[in-house]
Amino acid sequence: MPHSIAAPPQAVTRRAVLASALAAPALLRAAPAHAAGTLGVTAYDGFVPSPFQRQFEAETGTRVRIRLAASQAPELNLLVAERDHPLTDICTVTGNRLHQFVEAGIIEPLDTTRLKNWDRINPLYADADWNRVAGATMGVPLVVGANVLVFDTAEVTPPPDSWSAMFDPKYKGRVTYDIEDFLLCMMLLQGADPTFVSYLGNPAEAAQAVNAARDKLVGAKSQVIRFFDEGSELQQLLTGGDAVLAQTYASTPARLILAGQPFRRVLPCEGSMGFVYNLAVVRNAPNRDAAYRFLDALLGAPGMEAALTRSAGYTSSFKDAGAGLTEAERAAYGLDPAALGRLRFARHEGQALSSALIDRAVEEVRAG
Numbered sequence: 318m319p320h321s322i323a324a325p326p327q328a329v330t331r332r333a334v335l336a337s338a339l340a341a342p343a344l345l346r347a348a349p350a351h352a353a354g355t356l357g358v359t360a361y362d363g364f365v366p367s368p369f370q371r372q373f374e375a376e377t378g379t380r381v382r383i384r385l386a387a388s389q390a391p392e393l394n395l396l397v398a399e400r401d402h403p404l405t406d407i408c409t410v411t412g413n414r415l416h417q418f419v420e421a422g423i424i425e426p427l428d429t430t431r432l433k434n435w436d437r438i439n440p441l442y443a444d445a446d447w448n449r450v451a452g453a454t455m456g457v458p459l460v461v462g463a464n465v466l467v468f469d470t471a472e473v474t475p476p477p478d479s480w481s482a483m484f485d486p487k488y489k490g491r492v493t494y495d496i497e498d499f500l501l502c503m504m505l506l507q508g509a510d511p512t513f514v515s516y517l518g519n520p521a522e523a524a525q526a527v528n529a530a531r532d533k534l535v536g537a538k539s540q541v542i543r544f545f546d547e548g549s550e551l552q553q554l555l556t557g558g559d560a561v562l563a564q565t566y567a568s569t570p571a572r573l574i575l576a577g578q579p580f581r582r583v584l585p586c587e588g589s590m591g592f593v594y595n596l597a598v599v600r601n602a603p604n605r606d607a608a609y610r611f612l613d614a615l616l617g618a619p620g621m622e623a624a625l626t627r628s629a630g631y632t633s634s635f636k637d638a639g640a641g642l643t644e645a646e647r648a649a650y651g652l653d654p655a656a657l658g659r660l661r662f663a664r665h666e667g668q669a670l671s672s673a674l675i676d677r678a679v680e681e682v683r684a685g
Contacts, residue, residue, distance in 0.1 A: 355380045356607045357405035359392060361594065363629040364409060364459060369621070373614055379607050389414050396423045396599070406602040407611065412447045412593040413663035415455045424597040426453035431609040434616035441657060442593055442634045447664055456595025457612050460631035463591040463652065463660055464498050465582040467570045469561040480506040480585045483562055484537050492540045493554050494564040496679045498590070502564055503530035505587045505661070512590075513667025513674075523670055531678040535685030544683070555580060568630040571649040581648065584656040591660035593634065626650050 356379050358365060370381050386392040386409055396408060400422055410418050418424045429435045435443065442448065442458035449455065468477055473488070480502050483492050501511035509526035510516060516523035542559050545551045548569040554560035555573060563570075573580045596615075598608050615621065623641030625633040632638050632652045639651050652660075 354604050354607055355382055356604050356611055357382050357384065357403075357407070358596075358611070359384045359386050359396070359405045359408045360596070361386055361409055361629070364594070364596070364625075365615075366621075366624045366628040369615065369618055369624065372618075373611060377607070377610060379604075379610075381611070393418065393421060393423065397421055400600075403599050403601055403603055406599055406604045406608040407596050408599055409459075410456055410595050410597045411663070412445070412456070412458075412595060413665050413668055415448065415595070415597070416450055416665040417668075418597065419450045419455065422600055424455060425600040425602075426450075427455055427457065427598060428609070429454055432457070432613045432616060434613055437616050437636060438634050439636045439638070439657075445593075445662065447662055448593075448595065456597040457616070458593050458595050458634040460625055460629050460633055461591055461593045461652070461660075462631045463567050463584060463656075464502055464564055464589045465567045465570075466585050467555070467563045467565055467580055467582045469555065469558075470579045470581055472561040476581065476583065477562070478583060478586050480564070480587055483564065484533075484540060488562050489540055490542050491559065491561045492563070493542055493545050493551065493560040495546065495566075496534070496544055496682050497675055498566070499564045500527065500530050500534065500675055500678055500682070501590050502585075502587075503533055505589065506585075507533070510661075510667075511671075512661055512664045513671045514664050516670060517666060520670060524674055527674040527678050531681055531685075534682045538682075538685065567632070567650070567652070571630060574649040575645055584652065584659060586659070588659035588661055591662045593662065594629075594631070 358381060360383060362385055365381070365383055370383070373379070374381055384405060389411055392408065396405070399405070408424065410424065415424070438458055442461065448458065466477060466480065466482065468482070470476070473482070482488070483494070504511040504526055507526070507529055509530065513523055516526070542554065545554065548565070551563055551565055551569055552573060555563065555570070556578065567582065570580055570582055574582070596612060598605065602608050618624070620641050622633045622635040622638050626638065626642060626646070630650070632650055639647050642651065
C-alpha cells in the first residue's frame with residue numbers, strides 16, 4: 318500500500334541544525350580576538366553546520382567562504398586547475414581518494430599536533446591506515462556513510478538482517494537497488510573482498526569474484542521492480558509501495574524515517590562498504606593558520622556530533638556519534654558500535670581494479 322509522506326519537522330531535516338547545539342561556551346578561547354582574512358572551504362552540502370560557521374566567524378573575525386562540491390571527480394579537476402594559486406584552504410576528500418589528491422599535488426600532510434581536539438574522533442577512523450600516505454595522516458575524518466538494507470516494516474517480516482533477504486521469493490518484483498553498489502554488497506554476501514585489496518596482483522581472481530556477483534544479480538532480475546540511480550527515485554518506489562526492500566546509501570532513507578514512514582534500515586550481518594569523508598588542508602593553502610583554527614574549532618565544538626549528523630545527513634566520525642540525537646534520528650542516521658565493526662572501508666589500492674571490473678559488470682547486469 319502506498320505511503321503518504323509529509324515533510325519532516327524542521328528540527329530533524331537533513332540540513333536543519335539546532336542552533337543551541339553549538340551555543341556557548343566559546344569555540345576558540347585561546348584564539349586572538351580577531352584574525353583577519355578569508356578562509357576558503359570546498360565541501361559537500363551540510364559538511365559545515367551553519368551555526369558553527371557563524372560562531373567561528375564572530376569569534377575569529379575570519380570570513381568562511383563555502384564552495385559546494387557535488388562529487389569527487391569535478392572537485393579534483395577544479396582544485397587541479399587552481400593548484401598553482403589555490404583559492405581554497407580546506408577541501409573534502411573521501412578515504413579511498415586521499416592518495417589521488419596527494420598524487421595530484423592538491424593536499425598536504427595534516428599536522429595533528431595543531432589539533433588539540435583530535436582525540437575526539439573515533440580511533441576507527443583517526444588511526445585508520447587508509448587515512449595515511451607514506452606514513453603521514455592526510456585528513457580529518459568528518460562523517461561516515463555506508464550501504465544499508467532498507468525495508469518496509471509493514472510488509473517485510475521478520476525484520477531482515479542479511480543481504481540474502483533481497484532474493485526472498487516473497488518479495489519478487491518488489492526489490493530495488495543501485496547496481497554498482499549492490500554488486501559490492503553481493504561480493505560480501507558471497508565471501509569475496511569488495512575492497513579488492515586481496516586481489517592485487519591477481520586480477521583473474523578479482524574477475525571471478527565480480528562475475529559471480531554479476532551472475533547472481535542477472536539470475537535474480539525478476540526480484541527487481543526497477544534499478545534506481547537517484548535517491549528521489551528510491552523514495553518514490555518506497556512511498557508508492559512499489560518496493561519494500563532496497564539497498565541504498567545510508568543517508569537516503571533518513572527523510573522517510575524521520576517523517577514517520579514505516580521504514581527502517583539495517584547494516585546486514587555480512588557487513589557493508591563504508592566511505593569516510595574527510596576535510597584536508599590544501600597544499601600551499603593561502604590561509605593555513607586559519608584552516609587549522611577552523612578544523613580544531615569544528616572538532617571541539619559542543620554538540621558537534623549531532624550537529625554534523627543532522628546537517629550532513631551522515632553519521633559523524635566522533636567517538637560518541639549518537640550523542641544528542643533523538644531516538645528517531647538514531648534510527649535514521651545511526652551506526653552502532655557493532656555495525657561499525659562490520660564495515661569494510663573503500664581503499665585506494667583496489668580502486669583501479671574495482672572500477673574496471675565493476676563498471677563492466679554493471680552494464681552486463683543491465684543487459685542480462
